[in-house]
Amino acid sequence: MRVALVSPYSWTYPGGVTRHIEALATELDRSGHDVKVLAPFDPDRRRTALLHRGARPQVRDLPEWLVPLGGTIGWPSNGAVSNLAGTPSGVATLRRELRAGGFDVVHVHEPVAPAIGWDALTSANAPLVGTFHCYSESVAPHKIAALLGARRKLNHLNVRVAVSEAAAWTGRRFYGGRYRVIPNGVVIPDGGVPAPKVRRPGQPLRIAFVGQAVERKGLPVLLRAFEALRREVPAELIVIGSTAEELAPLLVESEGVIALGRVDDAAKELALRSADLLCAPSLGGESFGMVLTEAFAAGTPVVASDIAGYRDVVSHGHDGLLVPRADATELAETLRDLALDPRRVAAMAVNARESAERYTWPRIAEQLVSAYEDAQVVPKPETAGERAAVKIGLKPADGLERIPARRLPSLEPMPSGGRGRFVRRGLLAGAALTTVAGSYLAVQHIGLQRIGDALVRSSPAWVLVALALMCASMLLRAVSWHAILKAAMPDARPRMVDAVQGITIGVLMSATLPARLGEPSRALVVARRLGRARDRLPVVLGTLVSQTLINVLALVILGAVMFTTIGLFAGRQQALLWYGLAPFGVLCLVLVAPALIRSGLPSRSARVAKWVAQGREATSRVRSGLTVFTRPREGAVAISMQLAAWALQWVSCYVLLVALGLEHKADLGAAAAILFAVNVTAVLPVTPSNLGVFQAACMAVLVGAYGVSPAQALGYGIILQAVEVATAVIMGGPALLKEGLSWREVRLRALHSAPVSLSSRQPAEADV
CATH class of the missing domain: 3.40.50.2000 (Glycogen Phosphorylase B;)
Known part of the structure; x- marks a missing residue:
């Protein structure tokens, strides 16, 4: 034929x-x-x-x-x-x-x-x-x-x-x-599928991964799981198809990870033969998973995501195991259990050899x-x-009755915690749509031409002055954070450049992504620079709490200035005050949580006991980030530089009022009120840079309290946000290049930065 x-x-x-x-x-x-x-x-x-x-x-x-x-x-x-x-x-x-x-x-x-x-x-x-x-x-x-x-x-x-x-x-x-x-x-090697490997006591569990360093393949999930696994059992991760340079942005710790890069079929087969397990943690979009059958042909069982394409290949408990997709904790615990039960791995390897025969190319x-x-x-x-x-394609060429396309139920199970994530995403999407709709109606009501006139009449020179002040404020924030880091981790010897890199990258991520991903982004950047990232990260996160405390103090000062302005938010001062002071509650919780969590109390639930122990450990380590307030020298620098940064932002807001010719209607008190309002509404951002809500906050202050026209107030909000975004790009762009990262890589790192903690396990008979 x-x-x-x-x-x-x-x-x-x-x-x-x-x-x-x-x-x-x-x-x-x-x-x-x-x-x-x-x-x-x-x-x-x-x-x-x-x-x-x-x-x-x-x-x-x-x-x-x-x-x-x-x-x-x-x-x-x-x-x-x-x-x-x-x-x-x-x-x-x-x-x-x-x-x-x-x-x-x-x-x-x-x-x-x-x-x-x-x-x-x-x-x-x-x-x-x-x-x-x-x-x-x-x-x-x-x-x-x-x-x-x-x-x-x-x-x-x-x-x-x-x-x-x-x-x-x-x-x-x-x-x-x-x-x-x-x-x-699948191609069966000459001589047939290799005999099952027997891992001797003390040898590390060798895990293979085949694929590109992309989110869909689940590599960030596997890396988080592997970091937790290595803390409990000896293990190695062999990554086939991705280079060390491609892995670096996704890794918090590289210990035990071996990147082979793009290799030929012979080298891939050899790597699969040497592995105890193949891990395929894809998040979806897999129709079959040829790598699974290639592992079977190498006599290697698999641990794979429970997704549609993989369920057709892997028989759960027979030639491999299926775990919930995107669940790093479940994946780590499954790998840990297999590492402690080598006889089970060997039994699945025998079954994997039999499964490979079903997919031989002659058949x-x-x-x-x-x-x-x-x-x-x-x-x-x-x-x-x-x-x-x-x-012409109106009738099928197979000679049978036409079967039209039709709706079918999804093949993918909802991931662990998926309903909660679905509800949260729905609420955020609804809030974002409401914001967009409100912004559109506001523009329609005010008139696009009026807004354009307000923007055109602004003074470029004063806008540039405001931009320079915003950039300078970022540097002062870095000086403040450097003092906090030095107090919290004197042994790590953090440098000023570390704080500058973290602050500028964090500001860029916060300006371009919702959900305040800038905070974990800058914490990860600095933690990686200071040694073992997983050891340093909780303390670095604690230093962010220190800065938050100083920021709350700055908001209180701004609120005091704001409340002295006649007519500002008439009748609503108390509600705004409570909203602005809400972070104090979170701070108090962090300070007293270790004392409230009594690890010695009995618990009927092992899971609750695990959560209690993890919570106590995490909050204790976070508290160490507040050491700066016990050291007068570093504390004075941190507080004064952070408040000076807020002062520069305050002046920048006022300079933009001058740029639009609004200084006769709105004074420094108005600038304080604007800065207070946009920061309070940014506590839970629903859009990148809180677009829409940001402008609404500016309008609420300028129109409601100072009689500025809606067109000028909205124009002011647009220019102020443009200055903030420009500051983020000007400061954060070079920092990303210097760090050797892309925006996408920092985003992936921030999304998959949460450490994984494994539950306790009683050793089985096979382990002993």
Whole structure:
């Protein structure tokens, strides 16, 4: 049989689909079939790297059975990067080869992917088989594809194949049709699957991870779990597919982590053989997980996320274990239990060898050849009308009744704590939408032209002065924090540059992300600079509490100035005062919590006892960050510099009033009130930089208390926030570059910075 295998993905940026096609072509050729592969091929050039976000292609030979279809561009898709071709020359080459090849069947892989797959569906003059590799529940891209005619084009397929039930779900959900599930194959090493490994007492548990350093693959979750695991048992983590440079931004501690980078298949197989376990903590979007079967072929059991694509491969408790996705604590405890029970790991390794036999390429190729034969014998339409309907895609080419796309229940279980997160996200989204709607209505009511006039009439010189004052205030905050760090950690010898880097990066993250991610960001930056990050982080977080206390003092001073302004928030002073002093309650809780938590009291719940012990330890370490207030010298510097920073911000707010010509209506008291209002409303930000709420706070002060026109007040709020954001970018951008980090990397680090603590475990008989 003469077979054409069509791939939309670059041959020199090999992923799961490319490896599938290459192995299938090899097996079909071994079985006596004549195979041609049509796929894009990127040469190793500088321009190629630029088109793929800096990633260089692998240097691969051009096999005689491969027809190159030009270069590709890297597009973000489904949490990863898809290297797709769509050049006119590539499409022209595809059409020419399909017309002249004399193929008995054309097998299109990922037929929904533009533009190679789409064109092959209408260019081939032979029976068509399509394999669907992708699993995705994202509605938008599939709806767009359907609007562009994907369902009609897919009707040209004589047989539809999916690599898993998850991939078939995607096809049924968004495109309709019938699907037969034929999984990805795996290459069994010469000599068969290796014998199970026996880990001797005292040897570290060797865990392998295969994949890119991206959030979707769950690597940040695994790294948090591994840090907790290493504190209890000897362990090593071997990362295949990511370099040390790519891992560095995600690591808090690098001890025990070995990055092999991008390696060939032989090196990957050797690494999997040497591992006791493969860990695949993906967060979703996996249709099959070829790496799982590759681990089975190496005689290695797996610990994987309980997600749709992986449940089709891993038999829980037999050849591996499934854990809730995104749950670093559960993952760490599972790995810890396996480290303490080597006999269980050995038993699962025996079962993994048996599971690998189900996915051998001879078996998979045999099923695909059967699909090719079925595609060839599909009956031709009998009437001219039916032939026309099939030709234009109105009727399916399989000769059966059309099955339309339909809504299906999700395959993904809700992650641990998912309902609470869903409610929180819903509340934040609702608040953000309310803010946006309110801002839009305010602009409509005031008039865009009036707001524009107020902005245009502002003095650029005074705006620049305000910007300079804001930048200077950031430096004073860094001086204050440096004094606090020195008092809390004299042995670490923190430098001024450490505090400056942390403050400026934290301000940038707070200005561009909601949920105050700037605080953990700057704490992590400094903790990494001062030694073992996990040991330093609680104390560094405690120093943030010290700064918060000084900030509360500054708010009290601003409030006193504000309340002396006649008519300001008439009748509402008491409510605002309580709102502004609310952080005192949190501070008092931090100070007295260790004394209130009595670890010696009995508890009926081990989980409650664990929480109590963890809470006592954490709050005690956080309290050490307040040492500055027991040291007069450092304390005086910290308080005076922090209050001076607030004073500069106060003056900056007043300078902007001058810039808009409002100094005759609003004085320094108004500037104090504005600074107080925007900081109080920023306690729980619902949008980046609290956009919308920020302007509403400025308007409440200027319009309600000082009689400034709404257009000028809103213009003032826009300019003040622009100055704050510009300060964050001017100060934080160079700091990120100096730290060798990107904005995305700092965001990932802040999101996955919470340390993991494991529950106590009684040793089993197998452990002894």
